[in-house]
Amino acid sequence: MLYISRWKAAAILxxxxxxxxxxxxxxxxxxxxxxxxxxxxxxxxxxxxxxxxSHILLQVDTNDVRRQKLQALQDDVRKLLREARVGLTRAPVxxxxxxxxxxxxxxxxxxxxxxxxxxxxxxxxxxxxxxxSVDIENAGGGLIRLTVSEPAIVERTRQVVDQSVEIIGRRVxxxxxxxxxxxxxxxxxxxxxxxxxxNPEELIKVIGTTAKLTFRLVDTSMSVEQALQGRPxxxxxxxxxxxxxxxxxxxxxxxxxxxGEELTDAQPGxxxxxxxxxxxxxxxxxxxxxxxxxxxxxxxxxxxIVLDEEVISAPVIREPILGxxxxxxxxxxxxxxxxxAILLRAGALPAKLTVIEQRVVGAGLGQDSIExxxxxxxxxxxxxxxxxxxxxxxxxxxxSIAVGINVGMIFGVLSLLNATLTxxxxxxxxxxxxxxxxxxxxxxxxxxxxxxxxxxxITAIDAGFTRALATILDSNITTFIAAAxxxxxxxxxxxxxxxxxxxxxxxxxxxxxxxTRLIVAWWVRWARPRQLAIS
Amino acid sequence: MGEVGAAxxxxxFIGEADVRLHPSLPLMRxxxxxxxxDFMRFRRISFPASALLSIMAILxxxxxxxxxxxxxxxxxxxEVQSKSGPADLAQMRSTLGGLGLGDIQxxxxxxxxxxxxxxxxxxxxxxxxxxxxxxVRQALGTGVEIRREEVxxxxxSKELLAYSTIGLMLAIFAILIYLWxxxxxxxxxxxxxxxxxxxxxxxxxMSLTQIDFxxxxxxxxxxxxxxxxxxxxxxxxxxxxxxxxxxRMSMPDLLNxxxxxxxxxxxxxxxxxxxxxxxxLFFGGHAIHxxxxxxxxxxxxVGTYTSVFIAAPILIYLGVAGGxxxxxxxxxxxxxxxx
Numbered sequence: 001m002l003y004i005s006r007w008k009a010a011a012i013l014x015x016x017x018x019x020x021x022x023x024x025x026x027x028x029x030x031x032x033x034x035x036x037x038x039x040x041x042x043x044x045x046x047x048x049x050x051x052x053x054s055h056i057l058l059q060v061d062t063n064d065v066r067r068q069k070l071q072a073l074q075d076d077v078r079k080l081l082r083e084a085r086v087g088l089t090r091a092p093v094x095x096x097x098x099x100x101x102x103x104x105x106x107x108x109x110x111x112x113x114x115x116x117x118x119x120x121x122x123x124x125x126x127x128x129x130x131x132x133s134v135d136i137e138n139a140g141g142g143l144i145r146l147t148v149s150e151p152a153i154v155e156r157t158r159q160v161v162d163q164s165v166e167i168i169g170r171r172v173x174x175x176x177x178x179x180x181x182x183x184x185x186x187x188x189x190x191x192x193x194x195x196x197x198x199n200p201e202e203l204i205k206v207i208g209t210t211a212k213l214t215f216r217l218v219d220t221s222m223s224v225e226q227a228l229q230g231r232p233x234x235x236x237x238x239x240x241x242x243x244x245x246x247x248x249x250x251x252x253x254x255x256x257x258x259x260g261e262e263l264t265d266a267q268p269g270x271x272x273x274x275x276x277x278x279x280x281x282x283x284x285x286x287x288x289x290x291x292x293x294x295x296x297x298x299x300x301x302x303x304x305i306v307l308d309e310e311v312i313s314a315p316v317i318r319e320p321i322l323g324x325x326x327x328x329x330x331x332x333x334x335x336x337x338x339x340x341a342i343l344l345r346a347g348a349l350p351a352k353l354t355v356i357e358q359r360v361v362g363a364g365l366g367q368d369s370i371e372x373x374x375x376x377x378x379x380x381x382x383x384x385x386x387x388x389x390x391x392x393x394x395x396x397x398x399x400s401i402a403v404g405i406n407v408g409m410i411f412g413v414l415s416l417l418n419a420t421l422t423x424x425x426x427x428x429x430x431x432x433x434x435x436x437x438x439x440x441x442x443x444x445x446x447x448x449x450x451x452x453x454x455x456x457x458i459t460a461i462d463a464g465f466t467r468a469l470a471t472i473l474d475s476n477i478t479t480f481i482a483a484a485x486x487x488x489x490x491x492x493x494x495x496x497x498x499x500x501x502x503x504x505x506x507x508x509x510x511x512x513x514x515x516t517r518l519i520v521a522w523w524v525r526w527a528r529p530r531q532l533a534i535s
Numbered sequence: 536m537g538e539v540g541a542a543x544x545x546x547x548f549i550g551e552a553d554v555r556l557h558p559s560l561p562l563m564r565x566x567x568x569x570x571x572x573d574f575m576r577f578r579r580i581s582f583p584a585s586a587l588l589s590i591m592a593i594l595x596x597x598x599x600x601x602x603x604x605x606x607x608x609x610x611x612x613x614e615v616q617s618k619s620g621p622a623d624l625a626q627m628r629s630t631l632g633g634l635g636l637g638d639i640q641x642x643x644x645x646x647x648x649x650x651x652x653x654x655x656x657x658x659x660x661x662x663x664x665x666x667x668x669x670x671v672r673q674a675l676g677t678g679v680e681i682r683r684e685e686v687x688x689x690x691x692s693k694e695l696l697a698y699s700t701i702g703l704m705l706a707i708f709a710i711l712i713y714l715w716x717x718x719x720x721x722x723x724x725x726x727x728x729x730x731x732x733x734x735x736x737x738x739x740x741m742s743l744t745q746i747d748f749x750x751x752x753x754x755x756x757x758x759x760x761x762x763x764x765x766x767x768x769x770x771x772x773x774x775x776x777x778x779x780x781x782x783r784m785s786m787p788d789l790l791n792x793x794x795x796x797x798x799x800x801x802x803x804x805x806x807x808x809x810x811x812x813x814x815x816l817f818f819g820g821h822a823i824h825x826x827x828x829x830x831x832x833x834x835x836x837v838g839t840y841t842s843v844f845i846a847a848p849i850l851i852y853l854g855v856a857g858g859x860x861x862x863x864x865x866x867x868x869x870x871x872x873x874x
Contacts, residue, residue: 059661059690354661354662355665355688356661356690357686357687357688358665358668358685358687359683359685359686361682361683362680362681362683364616364680364682365614365682365683373819373820375818375819376814376820379814379817383810383811383814384807387806387807388807391803423822423823424751424754424823424826426819427815427819427823427826427827430815431758431808431811431812434807434808434809434811434812435762435765435807437804437807438765438800438804438808441800441803441804441807442769442800442804445797445799445800445803470772471768471769471772474768474769474772475766475769476765477713478710478714478761478764478765479758479761479764481706481709481713481761482757482760482761483757483761485757486753486757488702489698489702489753490754491695494750494753494754497751501758
């Protein structure tokens, strides 16, 4: 055990040295590190709890996805049957999870053949999964029921999340935030992490707003009061004004003239006459054409600009708008005009997103935590070193050297993995310092016992290492299992604890098996001890 | 230890120098050599005592409950710092109480200017939580700096609770399997009883002190599980070795020798871990206070006691018998003992 070949010794030292070397970039300012080669730039990322920042978890509203999917299906059914000239006894309606349509008995077969086009096979892992996007059922009596299948909803939800990640990314970038991270989580969630942000409220407003913009005509066939009391015309609906518009009800046509997807640009600005904040926009060619046509035909009528089911402005068309650009003015503040412009440029979210978890740490608290964590680490390390030296003398110094290198390696591995260091992560490192010396204690105590059974120092040391290493491995694996479990169930800061604890265990076992042995072996060769004074 | 009489008598030295390290500074001897403390006799006290404490802990858990944090029951947590001197808790309480958001708890945190505000989960799903946060923020006004705010909706809190429970079970199960492979089943079972006992007592402690029970508490529990097993495994390793070496020895004697011979290591290791934890407790700040306090209780107070007074003696009852190892095994151990 005590004989370690030159090559092995070199390999051990080199491994430890390289591991520690990876920790170096953390001690230099970022500007300096940026000039280094890419492989040397890896460094530890401070968790949001240490540098301050926002962690926001959003979930796609699956009901919204389902509703959209059903509405699209309803439109498709209507269109398809009209094109095929199938006689309808009852127009398609949405009922629960299905679209139901009643056709003339004589046309049932023809309708079924046509409607089958709507049902596409869903892609599975290996080609077709055998499932289809829509299940079509002939319920008899001319009633045909089309049900959107669950896998189709899941697939759509996945698409929605992917699109949302992209759109939120554009929005967050437009806010000018540094190093935001936007990721899909699970099937239906988006995790947004933004370091060092002062105003989480604004961030949530910007990422959580659907921003579905539509331009629709105001229905003047009856007054709003009549519609509220009675029943609005089938092609129209009541939409309320925004808070700034005092929630005034409007009767609007359901038909959309132009929607936000046809915008090519939106910019915040000021009205030249009144000086109030506005958002000016530009349509693309097809949007501009449609808008021009409708405004030409409807001079004198009002149209409404609707954002997320709220009327933000309802101007009267004084003259046809042919240029394809216009402006929205609706009691904006400079900030809200700016935000709306960002939202319109980035595009609407494909479905509603809800914030289900939000954790924000101010930069001040983060800095405090770093200071306290440092303080606790220094004190913890100092106490352990003093105690070890008092207990084991020179061997205590060996142990302290091993622990020092151990901590260096932990930082190195963390940097190499670009891992996140959190406050609980710091606890993990301090705990590792306390626990890492355990491997030395196990070895030393074992050596002492072997000496007492009458062995010479060298055979005692040899036997001590041999026996203790098995125990060290056994006892560390149990802790490693706990750390691994914690890594999988934990989120954010707690996961940081699992990471440092786990890495700490690996480096501890490494140093116990190699470095400590190497140091002791060298010492034995140099001192040729006749007696051992461990303790 | 110093001189090694027996070794010197055995002779056979390679070098000549008589190396004494720190001749002037006597090293600490925490446990005297050849300690022969009869730990096994204490099982008649430790077993009933542990059983009683465990029952009390379970009763506490069911009747006193845990002080669940927002991670597990949802709600809003806001840490604020008054910009002008000590925070006026009474005034804050009346302002926030008037918002109609149900139960609002305020607590001085760290210093007189820091206040921790807890708002119970609002009925009405995920969006209601956001609305409540906005109201509180507005009511707090500009006189305070918001240092931290956490909102956990009903969905996430339910998931976290489920994952944490499953995670704890999974960890216990995985460790059980590992020990079963590494030792015999009696050892695995003994270690598991000992460590479930640790967890139960720690949960009792958390209930008694009403420490915040959140995700970091789960981290603490898992760490306690890992470390107190670490201790148990060290003793079990020794017991297994002794079982091979001394075939005819009675079980209690054999366990006593094993515990005594690892005692020094156990104590030294626990001192170093305690030192590290105490540094965290005193200098780590309030954010990690309950996390560290729980760990000190679990690792230092319970873990150490358990491995010596529960995990080892329980093997007597689990049918680990001395003197049943094959003769060739004996030869093998003797050979390995000589090398």
